[in-house]
Amino acid sequence: MNPASILTWDRIFVRSPVRPSPVRLSPVIKVEHLDHFFGEDELKKQVLFNINLAINAGEIVILTGPSGSGKTTLLSLMGGLRSPQSGSLRILNTELVGAPKAVAVEARRSCGYIFQAHNLHTSLTAMENVMMGLEVHGTYSRSERRDLALHMLEVVGLGKRTQYYAEALSGGQKQRVAIARALVSRPQIVLADEPTAALDKQSGRDVVELMQKLAKQQGCTILMVTHDNRILDVADRIIHMEDGHLN
Numbered sequence: 001m002n003p004a005s006i007l008t009w010d011r012i013f014v015r016s017p018v019r020p021s022p023v024r025l026s027p028v029i030k031v032e033h034l035d036h037f038f039g040e041d042e043l044k045k046q047v048l049f050n051i052n053l054a055i056n057a058g059e060i061v062i063l064t065g066p067s068g069s070g071k072t073t074l075l076s077l078m079g080g081l082r083s084p085q086s087g088s089l090r091i092l093n094t095e096l097v098g099a100p101k102a103v104a105v106e107a108r109r110s111c112g113y114i115f116q117a118h119n120l121h122t123s124l125t126a127m128e129n130v131m132m133g134l135e136v137h138g139t140y141s142r143s144e145r146r147d148l149a150l151h152m153l154e155v156v157g158l159g160k161r162t163q164y165y166a167e168a169l170s171g172g173q174k175q176r177v178a179i180a181r182a183l184v185s186r187p188q189i190v191l192a193d194e195p196t197a198a199l200d201k202q203s204g205r206d207v208v209e210l211m212q213k214l215a216k217q218q219g220c221t222i223l224m225v226t227h228d229n230r231i232l233d234v235a236d237r238i239i240h241m242e243d244g245h246l247n
């Protein structure tokens with residue numbers, strides 16, 4: 001890592017609004033008796049059953065389980081991307097069950113997402129995509145956003161690709177841009193769905209070690225779905241889902 005970049009990052013984040021908060025002492029994610037259904041009437045199907053889970057600040061939790069067991073559904077509920085239907089789901093002490101849309105939007109802003117489908121804007125450059133990760137936090141000037149985005153792209157090994165359009169990057173490179181975009185605002189919670197799936201062994205390792213370092217330094221909490229056995233050792237805790245049940 002470039003020492004000048006570290007200085008830049010620390011200088012800018014001294015006044016960052018996304019510092020560890022008093023919420024540290026209680027779980028940042030608390031799920032109680034959460035069920036979830038898809039479809040209606042005779043097509044109604046239950047995919048999550050009585051989920052109970054508490055995750056503390058700074059914890060790295062890996063969620064494993066077979067395909068179709070409900071991992072992505074749970075992650076998208078936690079991230080405010082889908083409305084929870086029953087039970088209780090608290091993110092940073094805010095209840096999302098029955099909450100107005102604005103509350104879900106706020107929850108979305110406090111999370112960084114890394115999903116299988118990286119969802120980059122293909123007509124924007126790598127740099128512009130990462131800068132977008134800071135746009136909802138309107139406290140940075142354009143040059144600060146550029147400095148932070150450049151730093152994150154260097155961290156994920158794309159310092160020489162900053163001006164490439166996303167569509168001109170390989171799958172693994174796109175995934176690394178998505179990771180940089182998710183982490184650049186130093187979110188309190190990172191939700192990651194198979195973040196290393198498109199990466200080779202060394203890049204996958206580098207990425208999870210970077211996420212681990214962020215979690216430990218910033219009190220950032222990570223919940224990561226993965227089938228990648230090579231990265232299980234970064235977890236503080238591994239939980240397993242089977243047929244919509246956590247065990």
Ligand SMILES: Nc1ncnc2c1ncn2[C@@H]1O[C@H](COP(=O)(O)OP(=O)(O)OP(=O)(O)O)[C@@H](O)[C@H]1O
Binds near residue numbers: 065067068069070072
């Ligand atoms: N939008 C949807 N509408 C209806 N059913 C859905 C929807 N999304 C997911 N499901 C169903 O919910 C169940 C859980 O899916 P989910 O994607 O959460 O599993 P997963 O464990 O993340 O799987 P994978 O490891 O393959 O990503 C599956 O039976 C799936 O078919």
